[in-house]
Amino acid sequence: RDSRSSSSDDEKEGNGGGIPIFILSDGTGWTAEHAVNAALGQFDYCLIDGVCPVNTHLFSGIDDVDKLMEIIKQAAKERAMVVYTLAEPSMAQSAKQACQHWGVASNDILGPLTEAIAGHLGVSPSGLSRWAPERQKTPLSEEYFRRIEAVEFTIKQDDGALPRNLDMADIVLTGVSRTGKTPLSIYLAQKGYKVANVPIVMNVDLPKTLFEVNPEKVFALTINPVVLQSIRRARAKTLGLNGELKSNYCDMAYVKEELEYARKIFAQNPVWPVIEVTAKAIEETAVIVLRLYHDRKNRCSMPRISKRY
Amino acid sequence: RDSRSSSSDDEKEGNGGGIPIFILSDGTGWTAEHAVNAALGQFDYCLIDGVCPVNTHLFSGIDDVDKLMEIIKQAAKERAMVVYTLAEPSMAQSAKQACQHWGVASNDILGPLTEAIAGHLGVSPSGLSRWAPERQKTPLSEEYFRRIEAVEFTIKQDDGALPRNLDMADIVLTGVSRTGKTPLSIYLAQKGYKVANVPIVMNVDLPKTLFEVNPEKVFALTINPVVLQSIRRARAKTLGLNGELKSNYCDMAYVKEELEYARKIFAQNPVWPVIEVTAKAIEETAVIVLRLYHDRKNRCSMPRISKRY
Numbered sequence: 001r002d003s004r005s006s007s008s009d010d011e012k013e014g015n016g017g018g019i020p021i022f023i024l025s026d027g028t029g030w031t032a033e034h035a036v037n038a039a040l041g042q043f044d045y046c047l048i049d050g051v052c053p054v055n056t057h058l059f060s061g062i063d064d065v066d067k068l069m070e071i072i073k074q075a076a077k078e079r080a081m082v083v084y085t086l087a088e089p090s091m092a093q094s095a096k097q098a099c100q101h102w103g104v105a106s107n108d109i110l111g112p113l114t115e116a117i118a119g120h121l122g123v124s125p126s127g128l129s130r131w132a133p134e135r136q137k138t139p140l141s142e143e144y145f146r147r148i149e150a151v152e153f154t155i156k157q158d159d160g161a162l163p164r165n166l167d168m169a170d171i172v173l174t175g176v177s178r179t180g181k182t183p184l185s186i187y188l189a190q191k192g193y194k195v196a197n198v199p200i201v202m203n204v205d206l207p208k209t210l211f212e213v214n215p216e217k218v219f220a221l222t223i224n225p226v227v228l229q230s231i232r233r234a235r236a237k238t239l240g241l242n243g244e245l246k247s248n249y250c251d252m253a254y255v256k257e258e259l260e261y262a263r264k265i266f267a268q269n270p271v272w273p274v275i276e277v278t279a280k281a282i283e284e285t286a287v288i289v290l291r292l293y294h295d296r297k298n299r300c301s302m303p304r305i306s307k308r309y
Numbered sequence: 310r311d312s313r314s315s316s317s318d319d320e321k322e323g324n325g326g327g328i329p330i331f332i333l334s335d336g337t338g339w340t341a342e343h344a345v346n347a348a349l350g351q352f353d354y355c356l357i358d359g360v361c362p363v364n365t366h367l368f369s370g371i372d373d374v375d376k377l378m379e380i381i382k383q384a385a386k387e388r389a390m391v392v393y394t395l396a397e398p399s400m401a402q403s404a405k406q407a408c409q410h411w412g413v414a415s416n417d418i419l420g421p422l423t424e425a426i427a428g429h430l431g432v433s434p435s436g437l438s439r440w441a442p443e444r445q446k447t448p449l450s451e452e453y454f455r456r457i458e459a460v461e462f463t464i465k466q467d468d469g470a471l472p473r474n475l476d477m478a479d480i481v482l483t484g485v486s487r488t489g490k491t492p493l494s495i496y497l498a499q500k501g502y503k504v505a506n507v508p509i510v511m512n513v514d515l516p517k518t519l520f521e522v523n524p525e526k527v528f529a530l531t532i533n534p535v536v537l538q539s540i541r542r543a544r545a546k547t548l549g550l551n552g553e554l555k556s557n558y559c560d561m562a563y564v565k566e567e568l569e570y571a572r573k574i575f576a577q578n579p580v581w582p583v584i585e586v587t588a589k590a591i592e593e594t595a596v597i598v599l600r601l602y603h604d605r606k607n608r609c610s611m612p613r614i615s616k617r618y
């Protein structure tokens with residue numbers, strides 16, 4: 001839905017005809033961007049055909065009030081709204097007032113949530129931004145390095161490489177080509193899970209280790225054949241006819257046969273949940289996998305994904 | 310800072326001593342989780358030493374009011390606060406009222422932002438959640454597949470593999486071992502950029518192509534030697550003494566020499582920005598790279614990262 005666009009001075013600072021939304025942060029801006037992305041999902045119906053195109057503009061590392069004012073004035077000039085996360089209460093206050101003063105619609109993502117959490121925890125927020133020099137720099141945590149290790153592990157296991165390492169994985173994904181194993185693996189890895197994925201190809205033996213690991217950590221992916229065919233066609237186009245793919249890779253008969261071949265393997269391994277990925281975004285499949293993964297580990301009366309901070 | 314923890318019935322549904330925060334979504338919950346993560350940054354000072362440990366519990370796919378009520382009652386029982394994103398206004402309203410009724414602190418991440426954007430765009434939100442059957446399913450977009458392609462490209466180029474493909478990358482990262490090239494590449498790839506990374510190893514020739522590609526897309530990473538040594542030591546421990554690493558990999562003299570060797574290469578290529586990654590999280594380095602990348606492409610009067618929806 002979104003796409004990187006150019007912005008240049010001669011196109012009115014790159015609004016390129018879209019309605020501008022300014023995203024401001026004293027940190028990276030990724031949190032506010034994520035929230036704006038989700039909210040824009042509510043306007044899909046009018047974004048899609050370009051009826052109300054939107055341009056977001058991310059300004060990160062806004063650490064003093066002068067920069068802040070300059071950007072809000074620019075927002076007024078470009079008729080943008082402003083969505084912000086500013087840890088320092090006086091900065092957030094200034095943003096709010098300046099937006100009111102310049103007639104700019106605005107929304108504070110961080111303030112209300114931080115206040116609510118402060119009340120809940122019974123302690124005060126530090127008011128220090130991610131990059132504040134005063135912030136007692138917490139050394140990057142063990143968990144942080146664990147996540148990086150998970151990414152590196154996952155890359156090395158991609159596409160069935162190193163089947164001897166399947167037992168070291170937290171999660172093993174399996175399915176035919178173009179069911180999204182690779183991007184799903186990477187998405188999960190960034191959340192700290194070591195993932196291995198094992199492709200199923202008709203009449204190619206699967207690694208023995210796939211049947212030796214704890215079946216509770218194996219997740220099977222399946223997809224509608226018509227959709228799979230179209231994804232494979234797109235891929236064949238991208239890769240070109242350089243012989244990397246089998247000649248029948250996109251044939252409907254072959255696609256169906258291969259899915260059926262996979263289905264039989266799944267049926268022989270009834271502990272593996274079979275997840276239908278058709279029309280699901282990676283992050284959607286990811287939450288389904290993780291819900292099952294945590295349920296199986298914890299057998300909670302009320303299924304949930306729990307984390308400790 | 311966070312770590313996956315177990316939750317089980319016998320530990321009071323897994324609060325494990327931490328103050329519980331419930332995260333509720335009719336979608337995946339990742340948006341609300343991201344916001345909670347950022348807000349918890351304001352309480353680092355008391356989270357770190359476990360003075361006020363927090364447990365988050367993610368409940369995704371909450372698509373009917375009965376489930377919603379059940380979870381809010383459970384939140385009351387566990388003395389949790391509730392952070393939610395619910396696209397359907399009646400669901401959001403029910404959540405708010407139920408929380409008030411049961412004395413549960415709550416925060417709506419999506420509602421106020423969606424309203425503000427609706428006012429700005431001059432159109433109404435659909436009120437349909439990510440998984441609503443009524444939602445006219447927008448087929449996964451070109452952009453979506455572009456992002457997946459970027460991830461697959463990036464994995465294949467990792468660690469200097471396929472140097473002949475450097476010209477196909479949007480961004481090329483270079484630096485000595487353990488400057489975070491791999492996780493940074495993957496992070497950027499998930500945002501849709503094709504990334505290649507080229508390791509610098511003392512007295513090992515760099516691929517010629519590194520000096521042939523547009524230098525404006527090359528980013529050099531550097532790090533404090535003391536920190537680098539400690540990261541390398543941790544890595545050596547993880548990898549074990551299996552001979553994958555040079556014997557002097559963690560020696561301070563070698564670490565310093567290698568960084569100096571890299572510095573000289575960077576000096577010979579003055580167009581490459583040199584980014585200091587010491588104590589920076591991946592997402593922080595990522596925004597620095599992308600800011601420079603977009604500035605160079607667009608030469609805007611006011612630096613920004615722009616996207617079109």
Ligand SMILES: Nc1ncnc2c1ncn2[C@@H]1O[C@H](COP(=O)(O)O)[C@@H](O)[C@H]1O
Pocket residue numbers: 025026027028029030031032085086087110128129130131347348350351353
């Ligand atoms: N570890 C942290 N410590 C303090 N503030 C943080 C931390 N991480 C994020 N923030 C703040 O949370 C908001 C969102 O962060 P970001 O996603 O980097 O824009 C910003 O106001 C940051 O300053």
Ligand SMILES: Nc1ncnc2c1ncn2[C@@H]1O[C@H](COP(=O)(O)O)[C@@H](O)[C@H]1O
Pocket residue numbers: 037038039041042044334335336337338339340341394395396419437438439440
């Ligand atoms: N494409 C979309 N269309 C409609 N609603 C969405 C979309 N993506 C996310 N949302 C909503 O935005 C909120 C956050 O999404 P999530 O991060 O999946 O929890 C939820 O209320 C979702 O229902």
Ligand SMILES: [Mg+2]
Pocket residue numbers: 159181182
């Ligand atoms: Mg793959």
Ligand SMILES: [Mg+2]
Pocket residue numbers: 468490491
């Ligand atoms: Mg690497």
